[in-house]
Amino acid sequence: MGKLQLVNIEKSYKTGNSSIKVLKGISLEFRESEFVSILGPSGSGKTTLLNIIGGLDQYDAGDLVINNLSTKHFKDRDWDAYRNRSIGFVFQNYNLISHQSVLQNVEIAMTLSGVSNSERKARAKEALADVGLSDHIHKKPNQLSGGQMQRVAIARALVNNPDIILADEPTGALDSKTSTQVMNILREIAKKRLVIMVTHNEEIANEYSSRIIRFLDGEIQSDSDPIEKKDSASINQPRTTKKRDKTSMSLFTALSLSFKNLLTKKGRTILTSFAGSIGIIGVALVLALSSGLSNQLDVMQSDTLANFPIMIDTNEQFVDFSELGPPGSEKSNSKYEEFPEDTTIYAYDYSESFIMHKNVFTDDFLSYVENIENELPEEVNNISFTRGVGVNLLAEGTDGVVKFETMSQNSMMGGFSGPSMGFSHWYEMPKDHQFILELYDLIGENSRLPEAENEIAIVVDEYNRLSTLFLEKLALTEEEYDVTDFVGKTMLKLLPNDVYYTEAENGLFTPANP
Structure with missing residues (x-):
């Protein structure tokens, strides 16, 4: 029974408005253990086929069957698990991480397999011993020769015990002696598992491969040892579902790898962090200034418009x-x-x-x-009404009881202003205390805004001044007073109309004479 089967695989690449068909209905079957070389000129589709087998690229039509399991309905996580556990890659340019040791380069292949740290080290050392690099496990890749780096790549491909090894021009960057060493290792591996190699070197393919497939223009030209149909009958109906283990990496492993990567280039990390900090601080400052300026403009607008309220009256x-x-x-x-x-x-x-x-x-x-x-709570600070109804507000003055004028007067400060503005000293206080406290300050320790109906607030100007016209009606003639002379004191009396007005003999009501 075949290990791997390709059924009418097709693949195209779009370039602008045109489409180039790279693979044209490729059907192949591979045994469980054999060394297959794929030969062909550049652009014949060899590497594309290798990428599709390795799950690095997706086919447009057909099916890829691995261990009698169809991949037609694979999701991203299924392809991740397939690449991690079923495929081992050997590249021409090695693809080793320069700042990690040889041992760490091999270990990294197992980080997504959920393998413990101790087991990773043991398996990595065993794989390196199999390729003859036990004495170089603590070296960095730049301390190794090209052949040694390729053997590290082979050890990394083997450490997860995959079903298939894919080698893309594994000897392309090596001399003949080193190429022989690498090819001997791959031939030994092919005794236990499937090895598929893409190469331009026909001499190496003929010497080491057990099977040679030739490609030209996206089609198979020849196959030296194809699998007979009767041997592959058992996989004509591949399974489409199978529970696959998900790839996983522990939080500690992820943090450890990230920290090690940061430490490999401390200068760049520090500069990047510094530049990022400047950017974050700059953005924070801009937001703070913008917010502060917006709030200040709101306050200025509120203070300014409080002196020029929108007034609607019934006057002609x-x-x-x-x-x-x-x-x-x-x-x-x-x-x-x-x-x-x-x-x-x-x-x-x-x-x-x-x-x-x-x-x-x-x-x-x-x-x-x-x-x-x-x-519209955000658009309106205060609304006040002026009604043509007066109150009988009396105070004991110097020459007797005096009455304050309270009718048909309104504040130019949102219904609340100082007594020096106009002849009426009394105004209805807005309900919004927060609005008042944004425009005025309380003077003295015990000062507060009125809370009961029989309480009033005395408003002074920016120099703490009160009009003498107001003070004289309260029989106050001194030049200076303290806040304590007013806070908590009873100075005024409010009379109901039945008491304030008297009925004359002619039936008319006249106000009492203060």
């Missing part, structure tokens, strides 16, 4: 709707061209386009405004 006003109409409305002066190129000047009576306008506040509109803070 003249509006030129023809020029400043609602969004989307067309201008009535469409007969005129904007920014004309001619020099004609037209007479225009702008008073004709003005109309009297008054905003109408409905319950729906007021509800909409109240919900804006909830709908």
Whole structure:
């Protein structure tokens, strides 16, 4: 029964809009142990066939059968396990890791096989002994000759005990004496397993191979010892499923290999780490500056716009709707061209386009405004209302009881400002305390914002000043005061209308005379 079978294998490579067919329906069968040489000129498809057998390249059509198992439905992990456990590679240029020792180069083939460290070392030493390199296990590849490096590559290919050894021009870079040594090793290996070698050297193939297959233009020209059909009948129906062991590498092994690789070139590692650190720090600084600048702009914008709030009232006003109409409305002066190129000047009576306008506040509109803070929390700092309802706020002044004016006044600072702005000293405080604390500072240890309905906050300017008009109504005439003179003190009294207003004989209600 054959060890390996290729059934109508086809392979093409695309170059631009054209396609080159490299393998044209290749059907071959290999025995369990034989030394097969594949001969042919450059470009005949020899190396492509070797790569497909080794799982390094995928065929376009046909089937590759290994141990009576079809590879048609192999997934990536199946190909990984196949390459790791069934195939051993020997390359012309050795492919050894220069900074690792000979022993480590052979051990690395077993890192994905889940083999313990002690077993890896024992098997690697045994494989190196088989190729006559027991005395060179601690040397680096650059301390070996070409023949010795090729023998290390053969030991690495054998250490996992694969079913098939694939050799691509194994003697191409060696002299005749060294080539003989390498070929003798491969011939000895072929007594126990399948060895497939691609070579241009017909003399070596004739001397060492048990079977020679000649290729030309992607087709088989001759086969010196093909397997008869009657011998291969048992694999005409290959199995398509078989549980394959997954390749695996322990975390410790992965970390150890990574650390060793970093230590091999300390200078480059340090420079790379330093450059990477500079890059990370640079990105972090840019993000920090961007975030900080954005936050500062938000604060500046909030502070600036707090002095210029959007105010909507019910007072009548003249509006030129023809020029400043609602969004989307067309201008009535469409007969005129904007920014004309001619020099004609037209007479225009702008008073004709003005109309009297008054905003109408409905319950729906007021509800909409109240919900804006909830709908757009990031866009609105505060919303306050001014209502035409006054309160009877009295204080005991120098000449008796005085009443403060509290009606129809609003703050230019989002509903909250100092008493020096205007004649009314009283304003409704915004509900958003965070917004207030972003614009104002609390003075004194016991100062806080009002929490109860009968508490007020006194606002001073940037020089800690209060208007004398305000202080005089409280019968305070000194030049200086301390915060403790006000905090926690009772100074005002709020009267209900039934007490403040009295009914005259004529039935009219008049306010009490403070």
